[in-house]
Amino acid sequence: MSIKKRLQTFFSKEYAGINVLTILALFFLLSYIIFSILFTINSATDVRTFPANGTFQLYNPLQRLDAGQSVGHDFPFFHGIGVPWLHFPLFKLLGGNLFAAEFAKFAVSITLFFVSSFIFFWAYFRDKRKTIIATALFTTLALYFIPLITPGNSLLGLRSTLPILVAAALVWNTSRSVTILSRRISYTDIAAIILLAIAFLCGTEQGLAALVAFVVTKGIMLIKQKKKVSGILLHLGYIIGAVVALILLLTTLLTAGHPIDALRYALIDIPSDQGWYFGSPPNLFFEWERLAPAIFHRKLIALYVFLALIAAGLVWAHRIKKLPTHIAYAFFFMLAYGVITFTVSALGYFSPNSHLLPLYRMSGLILTALAVQLIFSGYIKRVLHNLSRNKGVVAFIARHISRFTVGLLAGFLIVQTNIYIVSSSEFWIKDILVKASQAPAKDDYFVLNKKWKKRVDEFQPYISKGATVWSTYTSVYDSYLSDTLNPSQGGEDYIIHALGEKRRQSYVSDFIKSNSDYAITMRPLFFSYEEWLMSTTWDFYDHLLTHYDIVAKNDSHFLWKLKDKATISNITYPTVTAQRDGKSFKLPANTSDKARLYEIHIRYQASAINPLLNKIPRYLVNLNNASAMELPVSVPSYSHEATFPVTIRGGEQNVTITTEVGGVLPGSFTIEELTYKEVPITENNMQLPLDNLLKKKRNTWRQT
Known part of the structure; x- marks a missing residue:
């Protein structure tokens, strides 16, 4: 031509x-x-x-x-x-x-x-x-x-990518199949099985949500085909078994032959702490009173518009018979995946803006596909041609x-x-x-921006090459100043990755045994989660405050240096059992002009209306009238003891402790015994627990 x-x-x-x-x-x-x-x-x-x-x-x-x-x-x-x-x-x-x-x-x-x-x-x-x-x-x-x-x-964008490819496999819907173990299986199912396994490896919760959505979608497809119940269950069992087997194989390859450790962390350690740990203040957790504000939040308007347009597009496509069955099932899978992801994530910490992004993404793909199909469809051209007459x-x-x-x-x-x-x-x-x-x-250092270079410059005079550094959030201080990795035996570079009771205890034990030359923590002034970390991993901070000294600080971090053994305080304060006053426990009045730090130990019982649901409620210890404390303390239902700090400023005489059960399900939380003792720390180290007071604006977690 x-x-x-x-x-x-x-x-x-x-x-x-x-x-x-x-x-x-x-x-x-x-x-x-x-x-x-x-x-x-x-x-x-x-x-x-x-x-x-x-x-x-x-x-x-x-x-x-x-x-x-x-x-x-x-x-x-x-x-x-x-x-x-x-x-x-x-x-x-x-x-x-x-x-x-x-x-x-x-x-x-x-x-x-x-x-x-x-x-x-x-x-x-x-x-x-x-x-x-x-x-x-x-x-x-x-x-x-x-x-x-x-x-x-x-x-999150990367982690939510593989479910899109699963949807693409459903949309493609080839009729070709192959016989495996005397059973015919379609190329579509083979592609989905492979992609679902990879999705799990590249985003655990996203992969699991996609697997559930795919199984539900496939089950509906088989029911519509009027398959026998036994045949449906067998087919779904094959799919689940194949995905699990492939996950195990790929995990074995990626972990150099150690799949159990990786799977235990992904399926046991992380879920065990998803609620009480990540789903606790300063993070929000789902409560019924949050439902209406969340539903009508202005940032969700776009999602509602997407879904309304999708509904209209699906009705149009169905009426003109331009929506093949396999496309409808693919769309169902995509929306189901988005809904499941949000629902499961919301049971941890509640952040609709981020948890709804996979649903936004799937909705946007569907909406775009329908819109382009509508614009260039022959049906529309014929309708417009007839109307133009x-x-x-x-x-x-x-x-x-x-x-x-x-x-x-x-x-x-x-x-x-x-x-x-x-x-x-x-x-x-x-x-x-x-x-x-x-x-x-x-x-x-060469590629850091000015703010990061300033931070590093402020700590550099103290840390020599080869010095051991234990950072609660390993960063460029470690890679550039000390050229070392975090010394934890479990390889946790972030303190929040030491999940599960056993791993968290090992993390603290490793820190104590390491006698690292320096430690680096975030400042509560800069990082609102630092107080939360002190409450959830108090044994770490107890050792830090008593065996290290703050030697430098910048806008975001404290630098701590290991004390000489001779300078470590040998003062031991007595442990006192607090008296219950109705539903509260009263802590000692501080009549001095200086702040005091107390270690609180509680024995408690916490449960939901059904033991299987124990992880859903939040069991909170409220620290009342302690102005240096911004957050309640969250405790897990699987334990019966907890230890955490409370800072009482000079002149504060009515600090009390009460309990609260939050969340969407009712529960019971009772403190059976509460003891306290003062922690012997220097005035210099008191900078950490008092750093909250330097904030220009202090909001309680319920107001954030």
């Missing part, structure tokens, strides 16, 4: 709209990809990550992999053992330092977003132009409503609405393209490229 004829076909009435949109969509995607590359390089050469979570929760495991350690055995990874392995090749290729970790973090998440979106739309349309247009439109939707393109603090306003609208819609989308894509062209031009491209070319061979 000649160029002239190709151009005539390209701009013909039948193809002009879709062809123009395809070109504009490609330009938008190209502009955003260029922006993403520059943004990734800029982020990796000017690291400004949050001290907790963020880059370091990925960088630390990558360093351990690089040192030959085994994920899941030598060290845990909270979000799934496959995540560090996904980033490791690029991390290793780019020098194995902080620059490499930050670059890999952004590059992998952004790439997986585009790849998974493109695959889903290709499976849906089997048409290049519609796939490109849909991918571009969904990307713009995600930029404004679904912040899952970039990794964020917890790599009439007279009046209806005919006028029918004749021009297609052009108007295409023009509107074209204008939108042009505006978005311009935004990212302008945004890309704002980078100092030459400077960041030069710095990026040097970064793989440089130390971590």
Whole structure:
């Protein structure tokens, strides 16, 4: 075909709209990809990550992999053992330092977003132009409503990617099958089984939610096919068994032959602490009084609009018989997965804005697919053609609405393209490229931003190379200043990753035995979770406060130095049993002008209305009239003793302790005995428990 004829076909009435949109969509995607590359390089050469979570929760495991350690055995990874392995090749290729970790973090998440979106739309349309247009439109939707393109603090975008590929397999729905162990199994089921197993490894809770959603979807499909109950159960059993077997195989490979440790951490240790630990103040937990404000929160309006439009689109597609059964099941799986993810997550800590993001993502994919299908469907063209034969306003609208819609989308894509062209031009491209070319061979300090460099500079005079450092949140202080990994035997680089009673006790024991030269903790002034950590891991902080001295501080951290044995206080205060006063226990009055720190020990009974539901309520110890304390103390139902600190400022004479049961289920929480004793710490170290008082604005956790 000649160029002239190709151009005539390209701009013909039948193809002009879709062809123009395809070109504009490609330009938008190209502009955003260029922006993403520059943004990734800029982020990796000017690291400004949050001290907790963020880059370091990925960088630390990558360093351990690089040192030959085994994920899941030598060290845990909270979000799934496959995540560090996904980033490791690029991390290793780019020098194995902080620059490499930050670059890999952004590059992998952004790439997986585009790849998974493109695959889903290709499976849906089997048409290049519609796939490109849909991918571009969904990307713009995600930029404004679904912040899952970039990794964020917890790599949620990456962790919710594999369920999209499961949905793509359902949408593709090949009729081909193969015989395995005398049983016919479709290629669709084989693909889903493989993807579900990988989903578990790359995001434990996301993978489990996807597996449940897939089993429910498959069960409904088999029921609709009028299969026998025994046949349905057998089929679902095969699927679950295959997924479990593949998870075990892949876990064995990724952990170098130690699958049990990794699976125990993912399926026992983390769930055991999901409620009382992560789902306690300062995090919010689900209570009935939070339901209405959460449902009507302004940030959820977009989700409701998505779901309403999806419902309308499904009704339209069903009425014109343009919704194949396998597509309907795929959509059901996607929405079920999103709902299950939110429901299960909400039983831990309650954060609808983040927990609903997978449902947002699935809804956005469905909505985009239906919208593009509607715009370019032959049915719509026929309806508009018939209406255009009439007279009046209806005919006028029918004749021009297609052009108007295409023009509107074209204008939108042009505006978005311009935004990212302008945004890309704002980078100092030459400077960041030069710095990026040097970064793989440089130390971590080279790529830190000014704030982080200032933090490191303030601690550097105290820490010599090779000094042992124990950080509750291992970061660049460790990798750059001491060039060591956290000394914990369990490989926990974050104190919050020492989950489960046994692992937490081992973490504290390792810290005490290590006699690390230095310790680094977060400041309560900067990090609202520090008080929570003191309550949940008091034995660690008790040893820290009595065997270390604060020698430096910056805006975010305290630096502690191990005391000489001769300077460790040998003062021992007596243990006193507090007297019950009705429903409360009263602590001693502080008539001095200086704050005092007390260690509180309680024996208690905590349970729900049914023992199987014990983990759902929150069992809270309220610290009343203690102005240095912002949070109640949460205790687990599986234990019957707890120890935590209370700071009583000078002049405070009516500090009491009461109990409360929170959550969606009723429960019982009774303190049987409460004892207290004063902790002998220096006035210098009292900076830690009193740091809360330096906050300009102090809100209680219920008001946040």
